[in-house]
Amino acid sequence: MAVERTLSIIKPDATRRNLTGKINARFEEAGLRIVAQKRIRLTKEQAEKFYEVHAERSFFGELVSFMTSGPVVVQVLEGENAVVANRDIMGATNPANAAPGTIRKDFAESIEANSVHGSDSPENAASEIKFFFSKSEIVP
């Protein structure tokens, strides 16, 4: 299996409840390494650009408001098969459907305020990492 990188975001519902450390522990316990991390407040323009594939969806406006409602922690996770591994740790988009022991099952408030984002393919991971981090900010 290849060592990969994926982009993770700890969303505003989770930073508001002071869950950054608990969520990071899930990644580290599963063997993923946090090789870059910063706490930022997304601008409306950044949130719209990041989620542009969902621009036509009915939830887009609400999603952008939510993602700009408080701080987020953007991070690069590195490890074997990191994209799929992280999606497994996160659980399904809707916490009602998320498997026991996943971040979304244990922490998410709703399908929107679902605590974490994780890239869904290696290609998207590469572009999402570039969206937030320069090369020198990633320290393996």
Ligand code: UDP
């Ligand atoms: N989302 C929402 N309502 C929906 C579906 C998605 O508010 O009906 C939000 C939710 O925060 C989700 C994000 O939009 O994480 C991106 O949706 P996607 O389908 O890409 O899910 P993900 O890859 O985050 O599991």
